[in-house]
Amino acid sequence: MxxxxxxxxxxxxxxxxxxxxxxxVRVEFLVGIFVMLVLILWSLLVDAPLEEPAxxxxxxxxxxxxxxxxxxxxMLVYFDPWHAGVVLPSLIIVGLMMIPFIDIxxxxxxxxxxxxxxxxxxxxxxGFHVLWVSxxxxxxFFRGPGWNLFxxxxxxxxxxxxxxxxxxxxxxxxxxxxxxxxxxxGVVVFGYFVVSLAAFYLWILRVKGKDFxxxxxxxxxxxxxxxxxTMLSLPAKMFLRLAFNVKYVWVTPWFNI
Amino acid sequence: MKKWEEIKRDITENQVWKAIFxxxxxxxxxxxxxxxxxNVWLHLHPAKVRRHGVRMRFTWCMGGLTFLxxxxxxxxxIYLMFYYRPVAEYAYADMKYLxxxxxxxxxxxxxxxWSAHTMVVFVWLHMFRxxxxxxxxxxxxxxxxxxxxxxxxxxxxxxxxxxxxxxxLSIWAVTVGSNMARATxxxxxxxxxxxxxxxxPIYDARAFLFGGGEIGPHTLLxxxxxxxxxxxxxxxxxxxxxxxxxxxxxxxxxxL
Ligand code: HEM
Numbered sequence: 001m002x003x004x005x006x007x008x009x010x011x012x013x014x015x016x017x018x019x020x021x022x023x024x025v026r027v028e029f030l031v032g033i034f035v036m037l038v039l040i041l042w043s044l045l046v047d048a049p050l051e052e053p054a055x056x057x058x059x060x061x062x063x064x065x066x067x068x069x070x071x072x073x074x075m076l077v078y079f080d081p082w083h084a085g086v087v088l089p090s091l092i093i094v095g096l097m098m099i100p101f102i103d104i105x106x107x108x109x110x111x112x113x114x115x116x117x118x119x120x121x122x123x124x125x126x127g128f129h130v131l132w133v134s135x136x137x138x139x140x141f142f143r144g145p146g147w148n149l150f151x152x153x154x155x156x157x158x159x160x161x162x163x164x165x166x167x168x169x170x171x172x173x174x175x176x177x178x179x180x181x182x183x184x185x186g187v188v189v190f191g192y193f194v195v196s197l198a199a200f201y202l203w204i205l206r207v208k209g210k211d212f213x214x215x216x217x218x219x220x221x222x223x224x225x226x227x228x229x230t231m232l233s234l235p236a237k238m239f240l241r242l243a244f245n246v247k248y249v250w251v252t253p254w255f256n257i
Numbered sequence: 258m259k260k261w262e263e264i265k266r267d268i269t270e271n272q273v274w275k276a277i278f279x280x281x282x283x284x285x286x287x288x289x290x291x292x293x294x295x296n297v298w299l300h301l302h303p304a305k306v307r308r309h310g311v312r313m314r315f316t317w318c319m320g321g322l323t324f325l326x327x328x329x330x331x332x333x334x335i336y337l338m339f340y341y342r343p344v345a346e347y348a349y350a351d352m353k354y355l356x357x358x359x360x361x362x363x364x365x366x367x368x369x370x371w372s373a374h375t376m377v378v379f380v381w382l383h384m385f386r387x388x389x390x391x392x393x394x395x396x397x398x399x400x401x402x403x404x405x406x407x408x409x410x411x412x413x414x415x416x417x418x419x420x421x422x423x424x425x426l427s428i429w430a431v432t433v434g435s436n437m438a439r440a441t442x443x444x445x446x447x448x449x450x451x452x453x454x455x456x457x458p459i460y461d462a463r464a465f466l467f468g469g470g471e472i473g474p475h476t477l478l479x480x481x482x483x484x485x486x487x488x489x490x491x492x493x494x495x496x497x498x499x500x501x502x503x504x505x506x507x508x509x510x511x512x513l
Contacts, residue, residue, distance in 0.1 A: 003302045016307055016308045016309075017305040017306060017307055018305065018306070018307075018308055018311060018395075019286070019289040019290070019293075019304070019305055019383070020289075020290050020293045020299070020302045020303060020304055020305060020306050021292035021293045021299065022289070023292075023306070023311050024302060024306050024310070024311045025292075025293075025299060025302070027311060027313060028321055030326055031313070031321075031322065032321075032322070035322055035325060036325075036329075039329065039368060039371060039375065040364075040368065040371055042367075042371050043364055043367035043368040043371055044364065044367075046367065046371070047363065047367055047372070048366050048367050048369075048370035049426055050352055050353075050356065050422055050424050050426075051424040051425040052424060052425050053349040053423065053424055053425070054345075054349065054424055054425060054427065054428040055428075056428065056471070056472065059349060059429065060425060060429050061414070063429040063430070063433045064430060064431045064433065065430050065434040066413065066415065066419050066430050066434065067374075068377050068412055069412070069416070069434050072437070073434075078439075081436065081437045081439075081447070081448075082437075082440040082441065082442050082445070082447075082448045083451055084435055085436075085437025085438075085440055086438075086440060086441045086442065086445075086448070087442070091484060093405060095404050096384075096405045096408075096491060097405050099388075099393060099401065100393040100395070100398035100401050100402075101398065103392035103393075103394065105391075105394075106394070107391075108390075108391040109390075109391045109394040109395075109509060110390055110391065110392060110394070110451070110509035110510045110511055111309075111390060111391075111510070111511040112389055112390055113391075116393065119398060121388075123387065124385075124388050128381075128385065139513075141335060143284070147305070161293065168483065177292075180262045201459070235303060242389045254449045254450060255442075255449035255450075
């Protein structure tokens with residue numbers, strides 16, 4: 001008995017627990033009521049849209065996916081559907097599921113901290129806010145007929161002329177022969193991955209140190225690096241498109257990237 | 258004051274009242290625990306929680322509110338199901354009927370729609386909160402995975418529901434959203450290497466989703482069943498696991 005009492009005195013925290021009823025239930029209840037009130041008010045004031053009956057022969061311009069998928073539709077501008085619509089979304093889902101296994105930092109479990117996990121948070125912020133959310137905003141507010149860019153206050157002119165001057169990267173680099181263009185594209189894509197993986201390695205080595213890399217292990221490193229570099233390929237391609245009108249980097253008979 | 262006490266006693270001390278409520282609520286620690294453990298809805302909670310877990314600034318209430326939005330869509334959705342027929346000839350007319358003739362039809366439809374959208378936003382915010390507090394770290398890795406599946410299901414629920422009004426907005430949004438399926442590598446007829454597996458327009462990933470080569474009445478039925486039965490069932494199952502695991506793995510919090 002005395003032993004237990006002594007134990008208790010030694011540990012710095014006393015019991016910091018409170019009863020769920022009423023402390024937690026009260027908060028949940030009030031917040032729930034508040035949100036329900038807002039929802040009902042919103043539903044009284046704003047009607048859900050209902051347009052003309054479905055007509056498969058009349059395609060609206062632009063046809064927009066539901067807003068939460070506009071990030072994907074926006075990626076279609078830069079990549080072909082098999083990549084932007086299938087491969088990248090799958091990688092997003094798999095990548096999210098990987099997070100608990102590639103993040104071995106034991107700190108920051110159960111409390112808010114930026115200092116102790118700067119890079120993790122910045123990466124998530126970049127993927128979620130900068131890429132996903134901003135693509136949705138662009139898709140929702142800045143895309144008009146022909147999926148052209150319009151300001152939200154600008155008149156949607158369906159006849160807006162946008163010069164189609166996009167060319168493939170090998171062409172820009174001077175390749176004219178089909179076979180060698182393809183080889184060049186492959187080299188560029190593989191080169192991108194090799195160079196950025198190496199850069200990623202050096203970067204981790206610098207900011208986290210050798211110890212960390214050893215604890216992290218090869219498999220975790222490779223998965224993280226591939227996901228990270230693939231994520232960066234989106235802004236990279238956007239840059240190539242917007243700055244140099246590059247359509248594809250790699251053209252093959254089977255797929256284009 | 259005397260009078261008040263008497264009225265109170267008159268109301269609570271008779272056979273009918275006692276038959277329903279048994280006894281009054283006495284604010285004792287034991288009763289506080291019982292309120293939670295003996296209540297079928299509240300017993301998902303632990304009897305006691307760490308102080309920080311009660312604070313809104315820790316959870317932002319986002320997990321619970323996502324669940325609340327789900328419940329709202331279930332309740333309003335059942336109301337809508339009474340009046341809606343997933344048949345191409347009727348679906349749109351039923352929407353009009355629901356909006357103009359059904360008591361509270363428009364309100365129910367609006368609440369269904371807006372709570373579905375809100376649920377998508379809340380589930381993202383919830384994920385963001387869980388990421389920021391590092392609550393996916395051991396031992397909660399598995400619950401994070403369940404969460405990611407719930408996130409995907411939430412999006413699919415919204416997406417399949419989008420088709421049901423059968424208006425221009427819905428079929429074209431769903432067409433655009435599903436067109437990517439035909440570009441699936443190997444499995445879509447426009448995807449890379451499709452000829453290796455022999456995918457063609459009426460026999461590929463998109464046709465499987467649509468129930469045919471083009472979006473049409475068969476697609477409507479398919480999406481209806483996915484939206485009203487299949488995905489809600491799977492999502493409910495995963496939510497049950499999700500909530501169970503929150504208890505099992507113990508709720509995250511600052512180290513003691
Ligand atoms: C339909 C969707 C979801 C529902 C209804 C839901 C519900 C909840 C609830 C009620 C909690 C309790 C704490 C809180 O409110 O924050 C919770 C915790 C948790 N959720 Fe979710 N959630 C959903 C989706 C997700 C997603 C998308 C993720 C992550 C990708 C996720 C991961 C977690 C984790 C790891 C916890 C434990 C947090 C901790 O211990 O601090 N959940 N969830």
